[in-house]
Amino acid sequence: MHIDKNQLLxxxxxxxxxxxxxxxxxxxxxxxxxxxxxQMKAVENSSKKKGHEGVDLAMFTxxxxxxxxxxxxxxVAYRYFTTPKRKFIIADTPGHIxxxxxxVTGASTANAAIILIDARHGVIEQTKRHAFIASLLQxxxxxxxxxxxxxxxxxxxxxxxxxxxxxxxSSKLIIKDxxxxxxxxxxxxxxxxxxxxxxxxxxxxxxxxxxxxxxGSDINKIDARLPVQTVLRPQREGFIDYRGYAGRVSSGxxxxxxxxxxxxxxxxxxxxxxNLHEKEVEEAFAPMSVAVTLExxxxxxxxxxxxxxxxxxxxxxxIDAMICWLNTDPxxxxxxxxxxxxxxxxxxxxxxxxxxxxINTYDRITDDKDFKMNDIGRVKIxxxxxxxxxxxxxxxxxxxxxxIDDNTNETVAAGMII
Amino acid sequence: MSKYxxxxxxxxxxxxIYILREVYAQFQNPVILFSGGKDSILVTHLAKKAFxxxxxxxxxxxxxTGHNFPETIAFRDKLIEDxxxxxxxxxxxxSIDKGRVAEEKGKNATRNAxxxxxxxxxxxxxxxxxxxxxxxxxxxxxxxxxRFFSHRDDFGQWxxxxxxxxxxxxxxxxxxxxxxxxxxxxxxxxEMDVWNYIQRENIQIPSLxxxxxxxxxxxxxxxxxxxEYLKLEENEEIVTKKIRFRTLGDITITGGIESEADTVEKxxxxxxxxxxxxxxxxxxxxxxxTAMEDRKKEGYF
Numbered sequence: 001m002h003i004d005k006n007q008l009l010x011x012x013x014x015x016x017x018x019x020x021x022x023x024x025x026x027x028x029x030x031x032x033x034x035x036x037x038x039q040m041k042a043v044e045n046s047s048k049k050k051g052h053e054g055v056d057l058a059m060f061t062x063x064x065x066x067x068x069x070x071x072x073x074x075x076v077a078y079r080y081f082t083t084p085k086r087k088f089i090i091a092d093t094p095g096h097i098x099x100x101x102x103x104v105t106g107a108s109t110a111n112a113a114i115i116l117i118d119a120r121h122g123v124i125e126q127t128k129r130h131a132f133i134a135s136l137l138q139x140x141x142x143x144x145x146x147x148x149x150x151x152x153x154x155x156x157x158x159x160x161x162x163x164x165x166x167x168x169x170s171s172k173l174i175i176k177d178x179x180x181x182x183x184x185x186x187x188x189x190x191x192x193x194x195x196x197x198x199x200x201x202x203x204x205x206x207x208x209x210x211x212x213x214x215x216g217s218d219i220n221k222i223d224a225r226l227p228v229q230t231v232l233r234p235q236r237e238g239f240i241d242y243r244g245y246a247g248r249v250s251s252g253x254x255x256x257x258x259x260x261x262x263x264x265x266x267x268x269x270x271x272x273x274x275n276l277h278e279k280e281v282e283e284a285f286a287p288m289s290v291a292v293t294l295e296x297x298x299x300x301x302x303x304x305x306x307x308x309x310x311x312x313x314x315x316x317x318x319i320d321a322m323i324c325w326l327n328t329d330p331x332x333x334x335x336x337x338x339x340x341x342x343x344x345x346x347x348x349x350x351x352x353x354x355x356x357x358x359i360n361t362y363d364r365i366t367d368d369k370d371f372k373m374n375d376i377g378r379v380k381i382x383x384x385x386x387x388x389x390x391x392x393x394x395x396x397x398x399x400x401x402x403x404i405d406d407n408t409n410e411t412v413a414a415g416m417i418i
Numbered sequence: 419m420s421k422y423x424x425x426x427x428x429x430x431x432x433x434x435i436y437i438l439r440e441v442y443a444q445f446q447n448p449v450i451l452f453s454g455g456k457d458s459i460l461v462t463h464l465a466k467k468a469f470x471x472x473x474x475x476x477x478x479x480x481x482x483t484g485h486n487f488p489e490t491i492a493f494r495d496k497l498i499e500d501x502x503x504x505x506x507x508x509x510x511x512x513s514i515d516k517g518r519v520a521e522e523k524g525k526n527a528t529r530n531a532x533x534x535x536x537x538x539x540x541x542x543x544x545x546x547x548x549x550x551x552x553x554x555x556x557x558x559x560x561x562x563x564x565r566f567f568s569h570r571d572d573f574g575q576w577x578x579x580x581x582x583x584x585x586x587x588x589x590x591x592x593x594x595x596x597x598x599x600x601x602x603x604x605x606x607x608x609e610m611d612v613w614n615y616i617q618r619e620n621i622q623i624p625s626l627x628x629x630x631x632x633x634x635x636x637x638x639x640x641x642x643x644x645x646e647y648l649k650l651e652e653n654e655e656i657v658t659k660k661i662r663f664r665t666l667g668d669i670t671i672t673g674g675i676e677s678e679a680d681t682v683e684k685x686x687x688x689x690x691x692x693x694x695x696x697x698x699x700x701x702x703x704x705x706x707x708t709a710m711e712d713r714k715k716e717g718y719f
Contacts, residue, residue, distance in 0.1 A: 008426040087426040108585040229439040234472040277467040289435035409592040
C-alpha cells in the first residue's frame with residue numbers, strides 16, 4: 001500500500017432512509033471491510049431488539065439516542081473508510097426539506113456528492129433539491145446512483161429513462177461533472193463489486209468511481225491567497241527578529257521571491273521564506289498550513305490577507321451573495337450580524353433581499369422575502385469594513401462566509417459570494 | 419498527476435494545524451486536555467508544529483483519577499519538561515475529599531464518571547474558555563456528531579441536537595460568560611491514520627502501547643491489568659500475559675489485548691488487521707448503548 005501517495009476524498013450523501021442511503025453507506029463500509037466485529041455485534045443486537053431479520057445495514061449510520069430510537073438522521077454524521085487507493089470522509093446528511101441546512105453543511109467541504117434515486121419512483125422533488133444544493137455549493141463531481149434496481153428487474157430501459165429525466169432538469173444547473181450508476185445497495189450490485197445482473201451497464205461500480213475521480217484539477221492554482229490567522233513572534237534565542245504570518249493557503253501557489261501585497265492596507269513586500277513547521281519549502285499551495293516571512297517589516301495582523309501583487313481579490317463593503325438561512329430565528333430586516341469571512345470578522349447587515357428560490361422547482365420567489373430556516377436566496381450585504389473576496393465559484397474559501405447573531409452567538413446563515 | 423496535491427496525512431495535518439491556530443486566535447485561555455494517551459500526545463505534537471518556532475501557547479490539563487498507570491505519569495512529566503509547558507492537574511481524589519463527588523460503589527466501580535465534575539471544576543477554576551481534546555469521530559457513534567468547535571453551556575453540557583452548523587473552514591468560537599468550548603483538531607483522523615502518522619513522524623509514546631509482559635485478569639473479554647485498585651472476584655485469576663494497550667485511560671477500566679507488536683511499525687500492521695474497534699476494550703463504553711453520548715452531554719471529554 002502506497003499510503004504516502006494516497007489522497008483524501010470528501011463526499012456527501014443526501015437522502016432519506018427510504019432511498020436506501022443508509023443501506024448504501026452501510027454497504028460501502030461493510031464491503032470495504034471497514035466495519036469492526038464489535039460494531040457488527042452491537043448492530044446485530046439492536047436489529048434483533050427492533051425485530052428486524054438479519055443485520056440492518058442502515059443501523060451502522062445511526063448515532064444519537066433519538067436517531068436510533070426513531071430511525072432517522074437528525075444531524076450531519078461523519079464516517080470514514082479507507083481503501084488501498086484513497087481515504088474517504090463521508091458527510092452523511094438527512095434529505096428532508098427541513099434539513100436543507102444540514103445538506104448545505106455537508107456539501108460545503110465535499111469534493112463529490114452522491115445523489116440517490118429510487119428506481120421505482122424516478123426523479124422526485126427531493127432529487128431536484130439535492131441536485132440544486134450540490135450545484136449551489138459547487139460540488140465538483142456528482143454521482144447519481146439509481147438504486148433499488150433489483151425492484152425494477154434490473155431494467156436498462158428504466159435506468160435510461162431516469163437518466164434522461166435527470167439530464168433534462170439539471171441542464172438548468174451548473175454542474176461540472178455528472179456520472180450515473182445503476183445499483184442495488186441492498187444486494188451490493190455495482191457498489192463495490194460489479195453487478196452480475198446488469199451486463200448492459202458498461203461503467204464502473206461506485207467505489208471504483210470514488211477511488212479514481214480526478215480531484216487534483218479541482219483546486220484553484222491561479223489566485224494566490226493566504227488569509228492570516230495569527231502572527232508568530234517567538235522572541236527567543238535564534239528567532240529574535242522572526243515574524244511568521246501563519247495561515248492556510250486558500251488557493252494559488254506562493255514561492256519565496258514572490259511580490260506580494262497585504263490587504264486591506266495595500267503594503268507590498270517580497271516573500272523571504274515559507275515555513276512548513278520546522279522545514280523551509282519552495283512552494284506553498286492549498287490546503288497547506290504554513291508560516292510566511294517577508295523581506296520588509298510591515299504591520300500585519302489576523303484578518304489581513306496576503307496575495308500576489310499582480311492578482312488581487314475584490315475589496316469591497318458591498319457584496320452580492322446567495323445565502324442559506326440556518327437558524328430557527330428568522331432573519332431580522334436591517335439587523336446587524338457578525339460576518340466571518342476567512343479570518344476576517346466585521347459587522348454586516350442584509351441591505352436587501354432580491355429573491356428567494358423554491359428549491360424544488362428552481363423558481364424565483366419575489367413576493368415573500370422573509371428568510372426563515374432552510375430558505376435559500378439572493379441578498380445584498382453591506383459590511384462595516386471591506387472584505388477581500390473572490391467569487392465563490394472561483395474560490396470556495398475566499399468566496400464563502402457565515403453570519404452570526406450577536407444575541408445568541410449562533411451561526412445563522414451561510415453565504416456564497418456572487 | 420499534478421504535483422500540487424497533498425497526501426491524506428499531510429492534508430489531515432494541515433487541517434489540524436489550521437484548527438489549533440484558530441483556537442489560539444479566537445480564545446483567551448485555551449488548554450490541551452492531556453491524558454497521556456496517543457491522541458492527546460498527537461494533538462500536542464501538532465500544536466508544536468502549528469506554532470513553531472514559538473513555544474506551544476497552551477497549558478496541558480490532566481484530569482488525574484488517581485488510578486493511573488505509573489508509566490503515564492512519568493511520560494507526562496517528561497513531555498512537560500521537554501516542551502517547557504505549564505501543567506494543570508485536576509484531581510479526582512481532591513474532588514472526592516472536598517465532597518464534590520462520591521466514589522462509586524459495587525464490583526464494577528470506577529472513577530470514570532467522576533472525572534466529569536473534576537474536569538468542569540478545573541475548567542472553571544482556571545478560567546479556561548477552550549479545552550482542546552484528542553477526540554476522533556471514528557471512535558464512537560456519539561463522537562461522530564461532534565463539531566471541530568463544540569459549544570458547552572454554562573453547566574458544561576453538550577446539546578448534540580442543537581449544535582452550530584460548521585461550514586467550509588469557518589469556525590465560530592463565540593461564547594457568553596461562563597460557557598466554554600471544546601475543540602477537536604483531529605476529528606477526521608482514524609485510529610489507523612494516527613498510527614501511520616506516529617510512525618512517519620517518529621513520535622514518542624508511552625511504553626504501555628507496546629507489547630510487554632504484565633499481570634492481568636480476564637474480565638468482560640478484555641485483559642484488565644493488576645493494580646492496587648483491582649478487586650478480584652470469585653473465579654477470577656491473575657495470569658501473566660504478553661499484552662499491549664490500544665487506548666490508555668484509568669488503570670481500572672483499560673483492557674489490554676494479547677499482542678507481539680513491540681514497535682510502532684508492527685502496531686500499525688496489527689491495527690490494520692484488527693477486527694474490533696479500539697474502544698471495544700473500554701468497559702466505560704460498555705455500560706449501555708449510549709454510554710458515551712450520555713457522558714458527553716454531562717461534560718465528558
